[in-house]
Structure formats: C-alpha cells, structure tokens
Amino acid sequence: MDLRIFTEPQQGADYDTLLSVARATEELGFDAFFRSDHYLSMGAADGLPGPTDAWITLAGLARETKRIRLGTLMTAGTFRLPGVLAIQVAQVDQMSGGRIELGLGAGWFEEEHKAYGIPFPKEKFGRLEEQLEIVTGLWGTEVGKHFSYEGAYYQLTNSPALPKPAQSRVPVLIGGHGASRTPRLAARYADEFNIPFASIEDSERQFGRVRAAAAAHGRAPDDLVYSNALVVCVGKDDAEVARRAAAIGRDVAELKANGLAGSPAEVVDKLGRYAAIGSSRAYLQVLDLEDLDHLELISARVRSQLD
DSSP states (O other): OEEEEEEOGGGTOOHHHHHHHHHHHHHTTOSEEEEOOOSSOOTTOOOTTOOOOHHHHHHHHHHHOSSSEEEESOEETTTSOHHHHHHHHHHHHHHHTSOEEEEEEOOOOHHHHHHTTOOOOSOOHHHHHHHHHHHHHHHHSOTTOOEEEEOSSOEEEEEOOOOOOSSSSOOEEEEOOOSSHHHHHHHHHOSEEEEESOOHHHHHHHHHHHHHHHHHTTOOGGGSEEEEEEEEEEOSSHHHHHHHHHHTTOOHHHHHHHSEEESHHHHHHHHHHHHHTTOOEEEEEEOOTTOHHHHHHHIIIIIHHHO
C-alpha cells in the first residue's frame, strides 16, 4: 500500500513549515505530499499565521523536491475558473518535472467563501462536472488545435489549449460519499477515487458503487486506484499516542475508531483491513506539522512493513 502525507495548512502553517514536512516526506520514503485547499481554519484552531494558497504552495514545492508526487485533496472548484486551473496545474506539473496530481471537488465550506468574498453558488455539482470536462479537454487537445466548449456554466471559444502538462495525463482524483452522482463522475473522469474519513464498511460500499459505475461506463473497474484519507496518530507506546492525540485536540478512543491510531502494529493491521477491501493507497492526515518525529516513526515502523 502506498502511504502519502496529507496536510491541512488552513489550521495553521506557513510555507516554511510545509516545506519542512514535504522534505521529510521525501527523505523518509513516503510516496507523496498532498494538501487541502482551504482559506479558513476549522474548529478551535486560530489558523495563525493565516492561509496559504494550495497551488502557489505546490509550485514552490515543485522546485524544492525531486521525487515525491504533489497534489491536492481536493482543489475547490468554487475557487478557480476551469480554464485558469488548467493553466495553473499544467505549469506546476512542468515545474515539477511531471509529478503533479489534481484532486478536484465541488467546494463545500461556505464560511470561507464569505470570509474572502468568493461566490458560493447553489448548484456546485453541475459546475464541477463541467470543470472536469473543460480541464481534461484542454489538456487533451492536440497542439495546434483549438478547444471550444458551450456549457450551462462555462463557455470557451477557440482556446489554444495551452500550456500542456509535462505528463501525458495528469492523474485526476475525485472523491466523496455521494451514492450516485459522485461514482458516475469518477467513472467518467477519475484516475483515482478517494473516500475521506470513512470506515472500512462504508469504504467497501462506496468502492463497490464506483466499480459498478465504471463498468457501466465501459471502463474496467480496476483501471481506477481506490484510496482512503484518514487521520493518523501513531506512538511507540500508549503514552506517546495519548500525547499526540492531545496535541491535536482529539480523543484516543475516537481516533482508533475513526482513523489510524495506536501502536505501529495496530495501524499496520488496520491498513491491512482497508487493503483487503480494495484500497491500495492511504493519505495520512497529519495535523501536527511541527512533529516530524511522528513521520519518522510512521516511516520506520509502519511504511517499512507495507512495502
């Protein structure tokens, strides 16, 4: 199982902190560094020193890392026009030498839109579908040809569809818990389907829906990667687990029930149960970005057993 580090910088992290985590991610052998796309902290966090932009962050990391994949869980479709997003992602992919992946979602956190004057449309899913068609259509247009699109929400006329990413296809991630429209969208556009913060049972059910939708769309269900995003809290002993849980304001029992928490052996066992229902990749949501010893422990005692 691939292990990727997943951060939530809106809770409080500047670029230098994210760079330290990304460098540790690379040095410790993890597969990728991903980040959320939010402009407002959640819960009790003060969010200091303030938000960082996902794609500006990834552009910087593209030049300061060499191996790891870089991406978003998930870019908010409400934040960016699809033509502009296609340009941004293609440029950052070039800057990274072809290591970028695009997780794209509809956007959901209304308060951050109010806080920064970003429109929050009522119909977001239809917009997301058009965004996916436009972004992938722009990238897939042959050089020298033009791309036009006439949708309910977006219209493009004679776009040169440039620049192109370094990769022949930037992997697209779609995720969520929706029972019908989300699997259908994943079947049409996704290279990977991700379900965030879900139990083994709920994950298995949702993976089944996506696999069925892929087959109905004429794709082999195994063409997609199936993955989970889960909060992580690992310790060498109970006291260290409790200390790390307290640092992120969470209860150990709750973390063990809903995330990946406990000893390395406990976490390896739970990841094995996710793997058994078809998950081949885990995004480890690391909430204390100052605790690089946590990453070292996960690499030495968890990742090493899953290679």
